[in-house]
Amino acid sequence: MRLEFLGAAHTVTGSCYLLETGDERYLIDCGMFQGPKRIRELNHEPFSFGPSDVAGVLLTHAHIDHCGLIPKLVHDGFKGMVYTTKATCDLVGIMLPDSAHIQKSDAEMLNRKGRRSGEEPVQALYTINDAMDALKHLSAVPYNAEIKLSDNLRVIFRDAGHILGSAILELYVTEGNKQTKLVFSGDLGQPDQPILKDPSVISGADFVVVESTYGDRIHQIYDKETTLLEVIDDTMDRGGNLIIPSFAVGRTQTLLYYFYHLWKSGRLDGDIPIVLDSPLAINATRIFLKNSMDFDDEALTLFSKSGKIPHFPQVHICETAEESRALNSSEGSAIILSASGMADAGRILHHLKHNLWRPESTVLFVGYQAAGSLGRRLVDGIKRVRILGEEVAVKAQIQMLDGFSAHADANQIMDWLSTIRAPRPAKIFIVHGEGQAQEALKGRIQKELGTEVYIPFRGDMVRITGRASSIIPSHIPAVSIEMEMEEILRDFDADYRQIRRKVLQLVVRQPKTMEPVIKAMMKARNYLKKLFAPFNI
Template sequence: MKITFLGAARTVTGSCYLIEVGEKKMLVDCGMFQGSKLVKAFNEKEFLFNPGDIDAVVLTHAHVDHSGLLPKLVKEGFSGPIYCTKSTEELCSILLPDSAHIQESDAEFANRKGMRAGKKFVEPLFTVDDANRALKLFRVKDFGKEFTVIPGVRVILRVAGHILGSSFIEMTVTEGDKQTRLIFTGDIGQPNQPIIDDPSKLPPADFVITESTYGNRVHEAYDKEGELANIVNDTVERGGNVIIPAFAVGRTQVLLYYFQKLISEGKMPEVPIYVDSPMANRATAITLTNPEEYDEEARALYEMQGRRLVAMHNLRFTATAQESMAINDTPGPKIILSASGMADAGRILHHLKHNLWRKECSVVFAGFQAEGSLGRQIIDGTKKVKIMGETISVCAKIYNMKGFSAHADKEQLMAWYSAMPTSPKAFFVTHGEIDASLALADELGRKLGTATYVPHFGDTVEITGTEWQVHASEIVQAEPAALELKGYLQGMERDYLLQRSKIEQIVTRDASKADMVRKKMEKLRKYMEDLLKDI
């Protein structure tokens, strides 16, 4: 058996693992790369396999960094089954067509602009038709029930507790008289988060392919409900709006759950709450109609409120663009939740443009912000940002509420792995920025005494039973220039991380120097992106 790491390798997004067993091939996840232009450029590259040769896909969950390139896979020849849970299929039915619409719109805009400059015609990465064809290939499987994916490969989907429908994959591979047990974690949720069940216990495994999004961090133990109430109360007192860039799937529903709780307990005023995202509207509807995935507390509330999880009179869902634009013309303080969660696209840009410059307003980030995203720039303290072609001053109060993350942190992951009946032979640490992946790999090796490896893009591990061997990326080996550039960019990445840590120290002492360092960081990031364009 071979596993090739074709995404989320020393970066957070683009999860994709190619598994070869005999003559058969399958994928675990086929995600889109998100963040800076440097990272997004990978979406445009050809797959490092023939999509028509892939026999099946197993999908951990619906987030587009795990599912987003499935339409491209189908467009280029894949026609096999895509296995996932019921809620994952339902969420993908809104996420994939929406992503395709963005691809079509971006291509149309580029072509209108490019025609005037005499540039080549731009094809969308994939279309809505491609997304709909992909959705027809989905095959729903229940949690906890074993099924065969390809000959010799049996899979059980277990509760991952990340978002509705999310699973980690328990895989058993049989080759001749050799058997290998593997875990692909996908994204693992925090225990005790609202609405959905905690991650299931891990079964024995020989190898674990683990995420590491928060592999070098521990979520702060603080009263996040109290902080959320304080932010709302303070902003309302100033007469401003609370703007929340919220991921349409997962984060929006959790925030609504908390707002309902705080209002019912009299801890915050009943100001209008707008969910301004067609995708979030539909995702919320899916969440509200899948009570079988609720935890005990959510099920009790669901029954008490007449089989409704969220029942607030002040809650408004907007559908049209006209309704969205009218929100900022509505007098009085309000709460606006809008996608995207990293503020790099969607209606949230419109709301930031109208509120970010107002000192009476607040902007609350309640989730991970990838390198290069607008959200990351704002929480890193930049004083001006460009939104929809216009330079906007950052005068609103900025909050970064990390406690709302849907990802388990380092200690939670370590506790989860430490409870395994036996330690694996090795952990392959993926889906994290390089500092997070390396930190978690080091922690796993020291605390559990197991081998660890942080793969590069294109690396392959060959497994026979419980024996394993890593083969370095043939892509890099075949292109010495690429190897040189890779080392150079990694060196720049380390410098960038160092500068970022310096900012945290400087900003408390001298804001003018912090601005100077931030400008240098921005120049460094743009330089890295320009290098990629020249390849």
């Protein structure tokens, strides 16, 4: 058999792997690339295989970086079924149409700009009709049941504990008289998190493909409810809004869960409005409540009696764009949860535009921010950003709370891998992470587990026979760090020009008092030295 790595290879997004066994081809995930422009452009490249030759897709979960290119796959000729859990089917049913609307909106905006400069029209990646056609290919499968896809391929979906419906895939491939077990982690969740069950323990595997989003980091262990309450109280005392860019699926529901506990215990002021301003998150929350069979015991106790969110008086839902716009002209302070989680699209952009310049407001990130995303730039301390065509000064408090992530950290990934013992993997492939995280995780696996590790590039292929494997290197140009650095340097250049202009204005006003300017420049030089210190430059 052959396994080809077509996405999430030396990047965090675009999850996609092509498995060839005998005359059959199956995709594991078919996700969209997200982040810097150069990486997003990969979505428009033709598939490196014939979509009509693919017998089926095995989908780990409903996040767009795992399912977002399925409409394109269907449009280009895919005829098979997309096998996934029931909850994932339900979530994909809202995620893909929403993604199609974003593709259409983005294309229309680019074409308005392009017409003025004489550029060729841009086509949307796919249409709403493509998304609706893709939904016809979904086939729901239960957790822990063996599904026979062909005479030589069986699959079991195990709970990954990442978001509702997320799955670890156990694939059993029979070739001749040899059977090989492949395990795809999908995105692993953290143990002991609200609502969801812990990631399933896998008894053994010949080969494992594992994510590494937090492969170099350990989530802080702290009282999340108390810390969240402190951020709320501090922002409300300053008279600002608390803006939370929140992933519509998973993170929003977890935050609502924490808010409910804080209010129920009398710690959260019942007069503070909590506004859910994301049609996708609203629909996703309703789907969560329809799939309570996948909840952990604590969440079942809380939700199952009525199948509805418990009575929670200060939660307000913005269904329409008009209601969303009205939030930015209303008086008083509020907590506003809005998508997207990396602040790259959606209604959150309007809330950031109206609040980033306000020192009294807070922008709180509670999840992973990919390199090149607006969220990542804000967390990294950028002072001016361009949002919806307007330059905005960043004066609001920017905070990041670790530990709310739906991804397992390095220790939790290692704990999960260490339970795979009968047999132990012959090789582990590390995907879905940035370079530093992948290298750190590779080092730990080799040292602590003694297992051979490979970090594939996009287009790399591995030939597998039983427990033996050989790597066929890719001829596809890698998505290099230079692409991400271009995005960073553009932001740096914009900041530099702003600083230079302000320094010149100071010098013009006070030409004889250069000493404070020189001191400030020396301080800036020290900042740069600290930036490059880890590289011994």
